[in-house]
Amino acid sequence: MEDIHTNLSEQQIIRRKKLYQLKLLGINPYPSEEYVVTTTICNIRKNFTEKETISIAGRLMRLRILGKASFGEIKDHTGCMQIYFTQDHLFLSPDQIKKEDAYNVFLKKLIDIGDIIGVKGILFKTKMDEITIHVHQFTLLSKSIRPLPQVKMDKNKKIYDAFSNTEQRYRMRYVDLIVNDHVKEIFLKRTRIIKKIRNFFDKKGYLEVDTPILQSIPGGAIARPFETYHNTLGIPLYLRIANELYLKRLIIGGFHGVYEFSRNFRNEGMDRLHNPEFTVLELYVAYKDYYWMMNFTEKLMKCICNKFQKKENNHFNFQTPFPRIPILDSIKKYTGFDIKEMGKEELRKVCQKLHIEENIKMSKAKLIENIFEEKCEKNYINPTFIIDYPVEMSPLTKRHRYNENLSERFELIINGQEIANAYSELNDPIDQLDRLREQMKLRNTKNESISIDQDFIRALEFGMPPTAGIGIGIDRLVMLLTQEKSIQEVLFFPQMRPEKIGKK
Template sequence: MENNIQQEYNDLVKRRFEELDELKKMGIEPFAYEFDVNSDSEDIKNNFKDDEHRIVKIAGRIMAIRRMGKASFAHIQDHKGRIQIYLKKDELAEMYDAFKLMDIGDIIGVEGFVFKTKTGEISVHTQKLVLLAKGLRPIPIAKEVIDENGNKIIYDQFADKELRYRQRYVDLVVNPDVKDVFIKRSKIISTIREFLDSKGLLEVETPILQPLYGGAAARPFITHHNALDIDLYLRIADELYLKRLIVGGFNGVYEISKDFRNEGMDRSHNPEFTMLELYVPYKDYNWMMNFVEELFEYVCTKVFGTLKFTYDNLQIDFSRPWKRISMIEAIEEKTGVNVIKSDIETLTTVAKKLSIDVAGLNSKAKLIDEIFSAAVEGELIQPTFVLDYPVELSPLAKKHRTKEGVVERFEAYVVGKEICNAFSELNDPLDQRARFEEQVKMREAGDDEAHQIDEDFLRALEYGMPPTAGLGIGIDRLVMILTNQPSIRDVIFFPQMKPEVK
């Protein structure tokens, strides 16, 4: 293993292995078992008092070193930030010599008292030093230089996007803003949970491995269960199992889970993604629109302290009420065609005029979806509810109570991206069976994303499911927008990547 690492690198790695050997010869364990940390960089700086001789124990990664013979300064970085430490040879004795064998990237523990240097920097005067982990690979540290015109020039920045995604552990060390995005992500999710719990919804768990996949139009990942000798699917959605729980009598359930869709990848799609789904009995999609506005208001205000955001230089305001438009009317306004009344040939002609590749678009549902994406989506910058989708696009939603050819469904869009999807859920088992059978015809005609017939789900509906409102929110895309990140990969710790080429 050591040889493999050294072959990959240059003399810098060779030197680190030599330092490792020297440390071992000095009797110093280069990979410690523990260190009793009692403070962090933020706490030390925020609570400094000139007249207090405070003893602290802090640990972190060395990010800068300035050696001056019998004394040295260094900056270490912990989970809260950076702080300077001061080391003197006559106080640390052998460990000062050991410090000469330590590099940027090594993790150390320091015990000492807090003081302020002559330049006013709060620091830790090291009285005890412990090596916790010797770094065998150098971390990329950006160097800042101010040119003669006062401009800041940064060299050796760890900026290659693909490398940052592959080596997120390095990205988090050297790019502090990245860590902040993921802290925000965690707070967004915990605040969503807080809001839903306060509304009396119960968080539940449903199967990831499913004998039938459903709840969305997508291609699944397939795996095999050896003991049962059957193929299973990684879920593409949680919907059908959560609805079974509504049949069982729960008064509102939600799940924040990983879903999987065997599809292409782009700036807003990853094959493994985080989804919130929730279902509330005795409600409809009109109620759910108000619920979504309230949820967003709560999360944005609590996590960010504002309802106004900037995404890719676009100004967004999540204040209530959001704009509401009809999908059918929006398409007709842009194309002059009523997609409900049009046949496949007419829709194909419209799609071609919009420069849509119609290969494989062999159903009205797919054509309408692509036409909407091309003609309307990009202009939906402010939060907007798009209402009343064609029946062909929504096999799990109730038909509209007053409008022919559409269902009671909405999707919310912001900055041209879909952020949630909701229905007045279909609870008529006879209508649901007919919709599933129509999906089977679409599958036989070549639509490999069409829904299967789930007989157990139909059986559940036959026992009776109350009128129900359902909602799905893509967490990754939501975090992208709220933290102003250009790609879904920027908000997923370890996004899916092609195998690394050696």
């Protein structure tokens, strides 16, 4: 990355000069003393009392100098409010300059939009009935030496010159949060959704746990991991691609139900639905199966979505029960091909006819997955369980109790995308080892110490109770409930290419 302090703009140079002038006046533009805040803007609006004296702090968002009186706007973490300055009643705190200079020198010449300030004053309402603070004491808490983008409106109140370039917004999320109020609401909603899920699970008596992010074997899913090296142990380690195998160890250890909001990492492609790091909620409950988990998931989703889905835009119907459709039936419906008895070569020919990506290296499971994702998934807008996947697609899942060629697995599809993936968990250690070895062959890997978690197999040999497990994509769920089309919109800091700063 190039030095961001080269090629300063005219505005940046002017602000740095103001910074120097403040220091010459003996004013610390970055004071360390506590600033006492007595209320918030939200509380003021809810509990307005005429002539009440208050003290708040926030960022100066507007400033309009009008001779001996000026209006501005201050923004704290709860909202924005108008502030009013007059030459005769403004004092600077701390008291380093003369009273008469507080307005004419300090406010008029040395303060900029974007500065973080503290104001003490008296509440009143203007003739336009707008709640306003008449500022009597003014404190600079942090000088902004880089100007904010100014969101403007025309006569018809249509926004222009907004900070709307997506790449800039994702790179400078801190600016995005300052100037685009709706962005903050997305992340507040994300936190509330996670809290609601946590409360739902806690009331059921399930235990929230933490499992390792650094793992010696990247297990629990098929994905390319990020690799690092531990100098003291002298071994390679991997950022987790899934936490599934560790949560199952806890079920084996005697916990009834465990869950984790897991930050996972996969060194793979990026698009509007995928980021190299993402959040998945995983839950495992002993003595349950995937039928129970479907019923449980319906209750969970109905609870969350009835609370957080926008009332004015009810695009999805969360009425239970959700449809339950076998994946092979779905493929037959939307492609016309019955693939139940097909082998790998026949599936490749189907893909060719449907113009779906395929090659000789793809497994049978991958070919079926491609067909479903390309031709079927987009058709399921309302919540739908796609069930009973071929056993080749589900190496950690129990074989179906009525058909050993299928597995007891479902995916929850909403708005044409996978939101959750769940199994009746495979607890037969011999079958599990055989299926992992078969998976290893498909990946053209001979090193079992890297591809198979032998300690997990050993744990299964001590006996794991029948267990139902589910993974829910938190980022996608938040996208759904905020009606955002890109995962980058619901991540504070999505992964980006290195920025080229300073080059013209």
